[in-house]
Amino acid sequence: MSDLVLSSLDQGVLTLTFNRPDRLNAWTDAMGRRYFDLLEEAGADPDVRAIVVTGAGKGFCAGADFQTLSAIQTGDYDEKPDPRPNTFPTTIAKPVVAAVNGACAGLGVVHALVCDLVFTAPDAKWTTAFSRRGLVAEYGLSWVLPRLMGQQRAMDILLSGRVFTGAEALEMGLVNRAVADPVAEAQEYARELAAYSSPASMAVIKRQVWNDWDVSLEQSVKTAVHEMAASFGRPDFAEGVASFLERRPPSFPAL
DSSP, X not given: XXXXXXXXXXXXXXXXXXXXXXXXXXXXXHHHHHHHHHHHHHHHOTTOOEEEEEESTTEEEOSBOHHHHXXXXXXXXXXXXXXXXXXXXXXXXXXEEEEEOSEEETHHHHHHHTSSEEEEOTTOEEEOOGGGGTOOOOTTHHHHHHHHHOHHHHHHHHHHOOOEEHHHHHHTTSOSEEOSOHHHHHHHHHHHHHHHSOHHHHHHHHHHHHHGGGSOHHHHHHHHHHHHHHHHTSHHHHHHHHXXXXXXXXXXXXX
């Protein structure tokens, strides 16, 4: 099971790699359980300051494994699902960057878009695919997609289930960057976060952004005022100001 998701730590950046390349990293309960376990461990590890998620071989994640789908269809599916939701990465108090290196379909799209940022290869093939399998917009995509790319574009890729490229995903506002080597680019970006951004600040900002999507502006301001007052008392604030005045890289404490 430990081989289903590979893990490596370098300069504060943990890279997690879905490792079923022969199946384009199609999602299984076992792989998902291992992935979430590693995310949970990373959240508690002071040496981890940012996380990059990618796939081995030619794909990021080709969606749910068809053996699983077939078992569900025939009534033979007897796996006990992980109680943690597919949105679990949004609850990890550290930035998670998806590096979509290849095929990203169905459930793979879900797992890319519940990361905080998404880098993709320009020629990576994306598809929601649900409508072409007799399924629906899964695990909150009907909520996430319109907020990222607008309602009509979300309707397009959900209703049609068509294949589109990473370059088009960038044009539609679905991803942050379309680059030749998304893994290297994501790791470089994450190393910059690890070196220059306060872990406490990033944790609070991540919580604010994900939580504020469905609250009023007034409530968002109230939360921000409370969080700002708390930030003044943290050592991160003192170090952030001191490093700026002394013109040196910051040395923020671990989360």
